[in-house]
Amino acid sequence: MLRKWAVFAIAVFSLFGLSVVPAAAAGGDFAPPGCFGERYGILFGQGISVSCFPGEGYGYRVIAHCSTGSAFWYVVGDPVPYGFGPAVAECSGALLVPARVVAYRVDEI
Known part of the structure; x- marks a missing residue:
């Protein structure tokens, strides 16, 4: 009986871990302050x-x-001086497997 409870606890913990990952990845949808x-x-x-x-x-x-x-x-996009337009990065895929931007970050130079 103890093994069944251990397997059940591991299954619930794994399910909880898989449900938290997409919520954490969604944080990359927002630009930093000032951007x-x-x-x-x-x-x-x-x-x-x-x-x-x-x-x-x-x-x-x-x-x-x-x-x-x-x-x-x-x-990694090209460096852009302040006031001279946007910084751009593009994810390229293939015909049957298109790529997408999961998250992004901005680095100051």
Whole structure:
């Protein structure tokens, strides 16, 4: 009987852990304070465009967290000086497995 309770507890704990992960990943949908992010579609993928108000550094860049199926990778956008347009990063996939932006972050340079 003890084994059954142990297996049941592990199953409930695993189910709880799987339900928490998507909620934690949803936190990447918001831009940091002073920045405005917008997602857009590209052929077989998705991109992120971020504009920020002037900060303490020279400029900023966006880093997109991309996924397609079970593959995950990062795409680093080009550095952009403050006041000269948005920083852009694009996740490109393939015909049958399009990529998407799961989350993103902004690095000050």
